[in-house]
Amino acid sequence: MSLRHALLGLLADSPQTGYDLTKRFDQTLSGYAWSAGHSQIYPELKRMMGDGLVGVVDEGARGSKTYGITDEGRAELRRWMFSPVGDTPPRNEFVLRLFMLSSLDLADTRVLTENMAAASEQEVAELRQAISDIEKHTPADAGPGYARFAAEFGLRYFQLQADWARWVLSELEKHRDQPDS
Template sequence: MSLRHALLGLLADHPASGYDLTRRFEVSLQKYAWHARHSQIYPELNRLAAEGLISVVEEGARGRRTYAITEAGREEVRRWLLTPNKDAVVRNETVLRMFLLSTLDHAEIRKLLHEWIAEADAELERVCGALDRIEELRREQKDRWFGLFAAEYGRRSFQAQREWAEWALRQLDEAEQDGVERSEKENR
């Protein structure tokens, strides 16, 4: 049950509504940590509130409810973080595609690799923007690490993805160069 810990963790940084949390999933967690939709988030918030791990601290317009983490909630996050899961769940559709890439032919592989490079570039831009904003915040508050670790991890991941795709393209180039040389030899 990681969803509840993702929610508790976000609320540990600062209070937010279900709507805010859905946004934060979309812009930050979604792409490389944890994917969740509002239809899952709202019921889970209600459960967390019922269990006393979070509480409503403000009711605003349009039925908006702002939640804050409680002391019990903080303890739960702490407990979860300090209890490492030997076989943590990993599901990443993009990486799965990378895994199965070689079942395609060279032209198709190249096409996908170029798409991934473009995607990595787009994500890198996004993450670097986030890093700048976090850097800004940290001028005021030196010990505010929230977001920084995660964003830097994202940056390095997408950087690695990009470099991997470029490496794979070079591998294909070399293999094709090899092929050409061999057939030239045969034609002599």
């Protein structure tokens, strides 16, 4: 149940409303980490309150409730962080597609791989921009920048996709002149 731990992690940073958390998922985690809509988040927050992992620390305008993490929540988060990875099976549609490349003919394979490379390079460019923004708005005396760490991972990941796709293209090229024998 990773949704719960994702919420705990976000609340460990600072108390937030369900609305805030929904936006954070959309802007920060979505892309290469996790995603959740508000229809999943609100009920989960209630359940977590029932389990004593979070509490309502403030009620503002428009019926908003600000949730904060409890000591019990922090303990649970830490326990999860140190538990072995792999309890949730990996699902990656990009990788799945590349496993399926063999079902296409050579011409299609080239076009598709080219598309994948271009799309990944586009994402690399966007992330580079985002990282440059992060660094602009961070004072030089700040501690280790965790948002920067995560962004760096994303950058390297998209760069990997792009590099891999270009490598596949070059391998396909090698075999074009000598289709058999």
